[in-house]
Amino acid sequence: MSFTIATPANPHAAALHQAKRNSVVLTTRHDRASRSGIWVGLFAITMSFAAFSSALFVREGTTDWTHIVLPSVLYLNTSILLASSATLEVARRLLAASWPFASRGAHRAGAWVFLTLLLGLAFCVGQFAAWRDLRAQGIYLATSPNSSFFYLLTLIHALHVFAGIAALVYLAGRLTAGHSALRRSLFENTAIYWHFMSVLWVYLFLLCRMKL
Amino acid sequence: MVTVVGSAAVLERGDPMAEGSVEQAHVQAPPEGFLRRYVFSLDHKVIGKQYYGLALASVFTGMLLSWLMRIHLVWPTARIPGLELLSKGGAPGGIITPEYYLSLLTMHGTLMVFFVLTNAPFAAFGNYFLPIQIGAEDMAFPRFNMMSFWTTFAAWLVLMLAFFIPDGPPISGWTSYAPLSAVGRDAGPGMEYGMSLWGISIALFCIGSLLGALNFIATTLDLRAKGMTLMRMPLSTWAWFITSCIALLAFAVLLPACILLILDRHAGTSFFIPAGLVISDRVQPHAGGSPLLWQHLFWFFGHPEVYIAILPSMGIISHILVNSLRKPLLSHKVVIYSMMSIGFLSYMVWGHHMFLSGMNPTSALAFSFPTLTITIPATVLVLIWLGSLYGARIQINSASLFALGFISMFVAGGVSGFFLAQPSIDIYLHATYFVVGHFHMVMGVASLFGVFAGTYFWFPKMTGRMMDETLGKLHFWITFIGTYCIFMPFHYLGLIGNVRRYQSFVDDFMAPYIGWHKFITVCALLTGAGQLIFLYNLIYSRFKGKPAAENPWNATSLEWSIPSPPPWNNFGGKHPVVYHDPYQYGVKGSKGDFVMQDSPEQVIVSGD
Numbered sequence: 037m038s039f040t041i042a043t044p045a046n047p048h049a050a051a052l053h054q055a056k057r058n059s060v061v062l063t064t065r066h067d068r069a070s071r072s073g074i075w076v077g078l079f080a081i082t083m084s085f086a087a088f089s090s091a092l093f094v095r096e097g098t099t100d101w102t103h104i105v106l107p108s109v110l111y112l113n114t115s116i117l118l119a120s121s122a123t124l125e126v127a128r129r130l131l132a133a134s135w136p137f138a139s140r141g142a143h144r145a146g147a148w149v150f151l152t153l154l155l156g157l158a159f160c161v162g163q164f165a166a167w168r169d170l171r172a173q174g175i176y177l178a179t180s181p182n183s184s185f186f187y188l189l190t191l192i193h194a195l196h197v198f199a200g201i202a203a204l205v206y207l208a209g210r211l212t213a214g215h216s217a218l219r220r221s222l223f224e225n226t227a228i229y230w231h232f233m234s235v236l237w238v239y240l241f242l243l244c245r246m247k248l
Numbered sequence: 249m250v251t252v253v254g255s256a257a258v259l260e261r262g263d264p265m266a267e268g269s270v271e272q273a274h275v276q277a278p279p280e281g282f283l284r285r286y287v288f289s290l291d292h293k294v295i296g297k298q299y300y301g302l303a304l305a306s307v308f309t310g311m312l313l314s315w316l317m318r319i320h321l322v323w324p325t326a327r328i329p330g331l332e333l334l335s336k337g338g339a340p341g342g343i344i345t346p347e348y349y350l351s352l353l354t355m356h357g358t359l360m361v362f363f364v365l366t367n368a369p370f371a372a373f374g375n376y377f378l379p380i381q382i383g384a385e386d387m388a389f390p391r392f393n394m395m396s397f398w399t400t401f402a403a404w405l406v407l408m409l410a411f412f413i414p415d416g417p418p419i420s421g422w423t424s425y426a427p428l429s430a431v432g433r434d435a436g437p438g439m440e441y442g443m444s445l446w447g448i449s450i451a452l453f454c455i456g457s458l459l460g461a462l463n464f465i466a467t468t469l470d471l472r473a474k475g476m477t478l479m480r481m482p483l484s485t486w487a488w489f490i491t492s493c494i495a496l497l498a499f500a501v502l503l504p505a506c507i508l509l510i511l512d513r514h515a516g517t518s519f520f521i522p523a524g525l526v527i528s529d530r531v532q533p534h535a536g537g538s539p540l541l542w543q544h545l546f547w548f549f550g551h552p553e554v555y556i557a558i559l560p561s562m563g564i565i566s567h568i569l570v571n572s573l574r575k576p577l578l579s580h581k582v583v584i585y586s587m588m589s590i591g592f593l594s595y596m597v598w599g600h601h602m603f604l605s606g607m608n609p610t611s612a613l614a615f616s617f618p619t620l621t622i623t624i625p626a627t628v629l630v631l632i633w634l635g636s637l638y639g640a641r642i643q644i645n646s647a648s649l650f651a652l653g654f655i656s657m658f659v660a661g662g663v664s665g666f667f668l669a670q671p672s673i674d675i676y677l678h679a680t681y682f683v684v685g686h687f688h689m690v691m692g693v694a695s696l697f698g699v700f701a702g703t704y705f706w707f708p709k710m711t712g713r714m715m716d717e718t719l720g721k722l723h724f725w726i727t728f729i730g731t732y733c734i735f736m737p738f739h740y741l742g743l744i745g746n747v748r749r750y751q752s753f754v755d756d757f758m759a760p761y762i763g764w765h766k767f768i769t770v771c772a773l774l775t776g777a778g779q780l781i782f783l784y785n786l787i788y789s790r791f792k793g794k795p796a797a798e799n800p801w802n803a804t805s806l807e808w809s810i811p812s813p814p815p816w817n818n819f820g821g822k823h824p825v826v827y828h829d830p831y832q833y834g835v836k837g838s839k840g841d842f843v844m845q846d847s848p849e850q851v852i853v854s855g856d
Contacts, residue, residue, distance in 0.1 A: 065470055065471055066388065066470075066471075068469075068470040069388035069389075069466040069467065069469070069470035069471055070388070070389070070466070071470075072388075072465065072466040072469045072470050073388060073389060073462055073463075073465075073466040076461075076462050076465045076466060076496065077462055079496065080458050080461075080462065080496050080497075080499075080500040081500075083496070083497050083500035083501060084500045084501070084503060084504050086501075087500070087501040087504040087505065087545060087548075088504050090544075090545075091504070091508060091519065091541055091545065094538055094540075094541045094544075095519060095536075095537070095538065095541070098536045098537070098538060099536065100523065100535050100536035101536070177511070177515050177516070177517060178515055178516030178517050178518075181517075181518065181519075181536060181537075184511070184517040184518075184519070188507070188508075188511065192507075
């Protein structure tokens with residue numbers, strides 16, 4: 037992809053230009069509140085997963101802990117989710133560069149969001165494949181404490197990813213229609229949430245892989 | 249004496265938080281239709297009132313349950329007419345079975361802690377007054393706000409459903425200790441389906457509270473009016489803000505705990521159930537879980553929860569006390585910092601509920617230390633309240649009486665906390681009536697006194713009518729004396745060795761002290777009946793009370809600058825501008841001995 041940003045020659049003016057562009061994201065008090073809201077929400081999610089993690093650590097210290105071999109499709113899923121973060125970041129930058137006037141940028145950003153959406157769905161399908169893989173081995177939710185945590189953590193993470201997908205569907209719809217009423221802060225917040233889900237997944241994957 | 253500083257144009261220049269563009273607040277018209285206005289309303293004021301109503305229904309249900317428990321304790325064979333209709337198995341012929349006593353106890357605790365002490369001082373008053381006190385037209389996320397109430401309401405319905413299923417309510421107490429709470433039917437009546445309903449209800453409650461806390465935080469951080477710096481926020485708003493930070497962390501941990509519990513009960517996992525456990529002559533088909541894990545997760549939520557109950561009341565009574573004293577507290581900032589320290593420390597003390605759980609004695613000491621430390625900010629608060637009272641001419645009305653009553657309850661109930669915080673003493677007092685007396689006074693009744701004070705104080709604003717002062721004072725004295733009569737003997741009984749959660753003492757070593765229990769029961773019945781005065785006052789004044797002025801208490805904060813009851817968009821589509829600290833009392837202003845926060849006049853400190 038190639039996109040150009042009209043940058044004024046004067047460095048001082050460039051800085052000013054950039055500052056104006058950034059401030060466009062959070063113009064109103066409600067934009068700022070939703071930015072706070074997304075971080076506060078992510079903090080609560082972090083806290084929940086910290087509680088699950090500490091439960092896992094306690095449980096891993098007991099005598100009947102056995103390690104399950106994680107399905108290898110998880111490596112593919114991890115790369116898909118990380119790739120989806122990258123595509124969403126491309127979309128975010130395209131939109132930032134063309135904000136607020138160029139509808140062409142919005143269309144292209146919409147395409148990248150759509151790609152992100154597909155990757156997100158592919159991740160969920162991949163997680164489902166991992167669960168099927170385990171079931172085929174006769175490893176169910178209640179089979180061992182390790183499998184209990186694996187199913188639980190992946191399922192709750194997937195539910196959070198679904199919430200992100202719902203937001204992406206909304207954004208993709210707005211952008212491909214070139215809708216001018218899109219709130220940029222909503223886009224930014226969705227991106228923050230989506231990146232967080234990627235990081236959270238990497239953490240959970242390591243947590244499930246780790247042998248104390 | 250008063251210098252009024254120029255016109256609005258001049259003032260605009262001096263705005264501390266001047267922004268490039270002032271957006272229009274709530275340009276849309278108020279919602280039409282019954283459902284949107286009163287049921288699925290997005291208005292924070294309606295949502296606040298809905299929370300208040302839910303808390304009111306819960307508190308009277310919880311009180312009724314405590315009556316039944318008190319009656320059963322001293323007259324175990326007493327027949328309660330009609331109770332057999334509610335539960336055939338629990339009260340055959342209207343006589344409460346020992347198991348049903350535990351069901352009542354569980355439901356009493358759950359209703360009171362979650363649906364009263366969390367909902368009334370925090371969610372109800374917080375929703376109604378936090379946006380107004382900071383000069384916002386609504387919460388940051390009105391839709392989340394509506395969801396938060398209706399999720400909480402669903403949680404309440406699921407919990408109440410337990411009364412009406414054949415299995416009956418669970419018998420595991422409001423703490424639902426594993427493994428008995430995790431194994432199902434073998435653990436006794438109510439533990440098959442009732443316990444599951446409890447788990448689902450509390451999980452829903454967590455979701456509702458998380459949405460609410462998120463809203464409070466974002467609103468406080470970003471929707472403050474011009475000039476409303478953090479330190480200019482009234483103490484009640486500060487308390488709600490700190491409480492929402494605590495609630496965000498606490499409920500985010502209880503939710504996973506409930507999920508794990510539900511999985512243990514229904515999906516065959518073993519998070520909390522150890523190997524080889526035999527209950528009701530049956531080996532439980534689970535292995536390897538840790539019952540202590542539940543206690544850690546639960547109390548990591550559970551201890552902050554008591555501060556979720558008490559902090560908003562601290563804020564509310566501070567707000568009211570300043571108004572009745574007609575002078576600022578000794579220090580506005582120290583009150584705020586003390587509440588912050590309490591919020592922070594509340595996360596380091598959960599182990600003091602588990603001194604006798606078999607955990608390492610060294611960790612018991614480690615939890616004892618912060619527990620004693622947390623009494624320091626609490627004591628600082630009490631000293632500030634008492635120090636501010638010194639030499640003040642306090643205006644006595646129902647609201648300020650309950651505010652003073654709060655301090656009394658908080659001190660009387662808090663002092664026993666010093667004893668319980670020490671593992672060596674707690675070994676003796678653990679799970680006795682001493683503990684029950686302690687937390688009922690310091691967390692339960694004290695917090696309710698804050699709610700009563702808030703109700704008498706803000707009722708004129710919420711309804712446009714005054715509550716009856718004579719009935720209010722009568723209500724105060726009955727509640728105040730009654731509470732001491734009920735809960736002081738609890739401490740004494742606890743020292744004798746009266747264990748909590750036992751269903752009867754008439755035929756054991758406690759038999760000589762049954763007279764005390766009878767006294768408590770009579771007091772509980774009378775004090776409870778006294779609450780009907782409050783209910784009557786509330787309903788009567790709502791429709792027939794004296795019309796209230798816009799600012800009947802000559803108060804300074806923003807909620808008193810708008811009509812009573814406040815219009816749909818609070819400030820008439822404008823954002824107020826704030827010029828002063830919240831409590832400019834004892835100064836000469838154009839309206840009397842106070843200057844309102846949004847008044848552009850200069851403050852001139854008068855007298856000494």
